[in-house]
Each structure stands twice: as C-alpha cells, then as structure tokens.
Amino acid sequence: MIDHIHRQHPQVPVILDSKRGDIGSTAEQYAIEAFERYKADAVTVNPYMGFDSIEPYLKYADKGVIVLCRTSNPGGSDLQFLEVNEENNVAKEQLYQRVARLAANRWNKTGQLGLVVGATFPDEIAKVREIVGEMPLLIPGIGAQGGDIPSTVKAGTVQGSPGTGMIINSSRAILYASQDSKFANAARQVAIATRDALRAAKA
C-alpha cells in the first residue's frame, strides 16, 4: 500500500504510526523494517526507553522520526501529566513538556525529529510549540476524537511562519466514513471537508 501511494501520489509523505520503543539493537531492526522494507517516510516512536531507542532511526538521513509526547487517548494523562521536578535550571513541568524539551534540546541533533501532540488539547499544543520552536508537530485527534480545527491550528502555529510545522491528520473519521459500498466516496467527501476546514483555519 505504501508503495502504491508513493507511485501514484509521490508528493504525499507516508508516516508509519508504529509507536515502537525498544533497545538499540532491536530499534535498528525496526528501522530497517520501517524504512527499507516498508519504505515509509517517517515513523512514530515511544520515548519511555530514552534516546538509544530513538537514535537508530536517525541514521536514515532523509526520514522523519516522530516522538510520542502528548497523546489524546483516555489514559494519556496517566504518565504524561505527572509533574516532573526542576532540574538543570529547567522549572518543574509535566512529563510531556519534559519529553518535548529533551527532544528539542538533546535528541534532535540532526533535525529529523517531530512530536505527536493530540488535537484534543490545544493549550498543550501551544505549550509544546513554545518549548520546541519550529519542530514539526504531528497532530491527531481532529476527526473521530473531536478536536477543534481552528483552535488546533492557532495553537500549533510557528510564530512568524503560519502554515508550517504541523501535520494534522484524521484517520478513523476518513477510513470509516461509511460502512456501505460507497465507502470510497464517503471517505473522499470527509477528506475534502477536513482539508477545506484546515485551509480555512490557516488563513
């Protein structure tokens, strides 16, 4: 399927949302799977095991590596909202903010990193944007999960560069737009409506 997208729509990047997180030697193999076998353009990764679980993906210089930061699932706050103490002149903040800071200040040596921040929390998108500067944010949650498009776009905007630094995706709302035999057309309609709403919000 990724091959089909690349052939038919070469301008569309494919992000493999596999959320892997494992020791370096295993991460190397996952990187081979994602980038050589599937030929994805970017992957999502889990930060719980730290930088050596992320580093092997960065050897693929033209690929993106998008770190889970603030996820919009019901249990997303269980760890991500824990308050982490001050350290090395960084004030106390929530764990997802510290992950954003680690990614921006320590892990992003090659400029390939991005962060996942759910659209259901525009205030938190704004906090992450403040920490990470121009780093791209992958923002799920505007479809099935009901995130508001205008406030999402406003919160994620890079100061001075409107329309950059955000990949806002809708998956289930498009994939499952209809259960009947006209599902392809229904999906197309939802995709177009979503695109138009995003364009309007950007303006």
Added chain:
Amino acid sequence: MIDHIHRQHPQVPVILDSKRGDIGSTAEQYAIEAFERYKADAVTVNPYMGFDSIEPYLKYADKGVIVLCRTSNPGGSDLQFLEVNEENNVAKEQLYQRVARLAANRWNKTGQLGLVVGATFPDEIAKVREIVGEMPLLIPGIGAQGGDIPSTVKAGTVQGSPGTGMIINSSRAILYASQDSKFANAARQVAIATRDALRAAKA
C-alpha cells in the same frame, strides 16, 4: 516457534517481548496477535500511553501482561529517572517507581500484571519490590549486560517467599553463545550454567 515450545516443553511459559504501547483499539488488535495468533503466555507493554493501552490485554484472563518499568539500556534513565513530585499522599520519587506504584495500586485489578526491571540495577529492583509486594518481576540483564546474579536474586526476593516473584532471563548470552556450527551445544552450556547460578543464588 512458540507452537514448537508449547508442544515440546509445555511447562515453559513464552513471553513475547514486543513492548507495544498504543491506543485501546490498536492494543486490542495487538492482544489478538500476541495471544490468539502467536499464543504467547505473556507480553511486555510500554506504559507511556497509560492504562487504556494496557487494559485490552487483560481480557485474556490466563495471560500475563508485563509493564516496562526500569529498563537497563543506556537511555533507560532519560525518562525513568526523572523525579516526579508528590501527589495524593505519595512522596516524590523517580518515574520508574511511580510506574511501579500505578501498576500495583491502580492497574493490577485482575492480578495479571508484572513489571520489567533490569538486573543491572539491584538497588532499583529492591525499591520496586518494596512498592509492589508480590508482583512478578521480569528481570533481564544478567547475561550480555553483565548484571550480577546473587545481588539480583537478593534484591528481587519477595519477603517470606524466597524463590517466587521473579522471572530472570538471559537472551543474547544464550542465543549468541557461539557463532560456529556447535552453537546449539554452546547455547545449552550457557543456559545450564545460568540456571545453576540462579539456583545457587536462591539457596
């Protein structure tokens, strides 16, 4: 291969160390893969996305679900050693300790949970044991990573029940015991030596 182990050695549990962590609907599918397709006896999971990324596995009542807590890879401390503030009468502690506490006090409603705690840190195994009582600990790191067997066993022992509550594994040291054609025998020798050292430490 799992099928082969179950047929030939039905007393040996198979743990799928897949370290998955995803939203509930995706975790449901991963649970089907691990327990119905592969027929593993337990899986490892990543806690960063919280309880709903763990809960779907618990529907399989006879299976184990082992949560990453303190991992022994070089970047393991990046997040797991962050100091988390006091909350609900719990004193400040490091993130891996808070994960142990969440797992033991809030997530383990069915008694199916365990925790991954690396053998390279006996003091931290002891801290986790103090938090979680009798919960089983999966302890990697005594082989290729050089964790000390006697101090690991001592730190992980459940008070009053020596020899319970620990699954201590060695993977690479056994799998890659030799590169030549006698690799099977070399692996067997390392496995036997490891078993004997564990038995001696338990006594």
